Amino acid sequence: MNDDKALLNFNNASVELPIHRPTLGQDVIEVSSLGKSGAFTYDPGFMATAACESKITFIDGGKGVLLYRGYPIDQLAEKSDFMEVCYLILNGELPTQAGKTAFEKKVNDHMAVDPIIENIFKGFKKEAHPMAMITAAIASLAGLYHDQTNIKNSSDRMDAAIKFVAKIPTLTAMCYRHGKGETFLSPRKDLTYSENFIYMMYGKASDTDKPNPVLCKAMDTIFVLHADHEQNASTSTVRLSGSTDTDPFAAFAAGATALWGPAHGGANEAALNMLHEIASVDRIPHYIARAKDKSDSFRLMGFGHRVYKNYDPRASVMRKICYDVLEETGSHELEVFKVAKALEKIALEDAYFLERKLYPNVDFYSGITQSALGIPSRLFTVIFTLGRSVGWAAHWNEMLSNAYKIGRPRQLYTGYTKRDFVAIDER
Ligand code: CMC
Helix, strand or coil: CCCCEEEEEECCEEEEEEEECCCCCCCEECCCCHHHHCCCCCCHHHCCCCCCCCCCEEEECCCCEEEECCEEHHHHHHHCCHHHHHHHHHHCCCCCHHHHHHHHHHHHHCCCCCHHHHHHHHCCCCCCCHHHHHHHHHHHHHHHHHHHCCCCCHHHHHHHHHHHHHHHHHHHHHHHHHHHCCCCCCCCCCCCHHHHHHHHHHCCCCCCCCCCHHHHHHHHHHHHHHCCCCCCHHHHHHHHHHCCCCCHHHHHHHHHHHHCCCCCCCHHHHHHHHHHHHCCHHHHHHHHHHHHCCCCCCCCCCECCCCCCCCCHHHHHHHHHHHHHHHHHCCCCHHHHHHHHHHHHHHHCCHHHHHCCCCECCHHHHHHHHHHCCCCHHHHHHHHHHHHHHHHHHHHHHHHHCCCCCCCCCCCCCCCCCCCCCCHHHC
């Protein structure tokens, strides 16, 4: 903060509002003192409101830039891996080799889940949506660790973050295997994080070899692309929930509920379903026309973003991974990939999409990629949960490491003024 102030004339008085200068991005006018002058701000959907200060992730939606702790997403996707990115996001700096090895060992040591968690899955029908299962499974971790977690202690907070990141692949694989009626597999000590995930999903207890490296690398990069995305709906939910000093796993479970919706983490499932429905290049014009028709609620899923008004930088990395996975697996999704590329081209030449700055987002190609990796569409948002676990944990930890207040928005009340109760026989 420096001495700059914004002046607001209200109720015949001038109110001085401090202006904060960020290291990157737009200036922020602090309005927290406004309530004392008899007014609140009104900003549905937080279109112009910063809810917190953060040092974790920066997005320039106009330029299509995404930085984790200052490092561009394309560099991290190409040169780093998910464990290193987790360390970076949680600790603020890239690890040394020794630091990375120690971090990976700690995560590996925590990957197994208490056998009692199996009962959580057994309480669900096989057909239950996996997001319902993962939300319950995350919340159940609070039942195991609540009494040993002092959220005011930084080392306890880091411990909770590592447990969450470590156990989420195991829980995700349990969602998948429960849906198929298969027994669960425990993580192996000789495998990396992403290898363990692929093994626990598709392996057999007798396996001793390592899973396919191309598929493990693709999965790992998908996790890197989803690791954080600043104050989106689910992360904001984790912060709001965490601001009450609730248990961290309860706050992370709240994040998962927010991620489930098709406007957020559920869009990849919706995008793949849409591409299957379109099915062939000659049907694309019909769907483009529907997306533009305001009397039709249909939208091009995987297109548009609240923040990106340019190509989502994650989408170009995802398109490349998609191609690699399709080549490796020879998946039936190759036809759908062709439809997606043609749809992208047509939409990006159409005035409707250009004027509204609607570009493919990360979800446009992630559904095809995951499907080619053998992941059923209902599990896509669980995979997103897995990748985002580190972001939620880092934001929760960042909030609790600094001064914070319970999140409590105000409202613009437009209901009845005070009126007297009317007895039921007089209504
Ligand atoms: N297809 C057709 N029209 C669209 C689309 C779309 N996908 N997205 C936005 N529009 C139009 C919208 O109808 C509106 O038009 P008009 O100004 O004529 O009324 C204009 O573009 C602005 O849309 P908006 O809904 O006000 O924008 P928003 O910032 O509130 O919504 C969004 C962002 C992501 C919810 C929206 O673009 C959308 O529904 N996209 C499809 C769902 C999707 O892919 N979601 C994944 C987001 S990325 C994953 C993540 O980071 O969580």
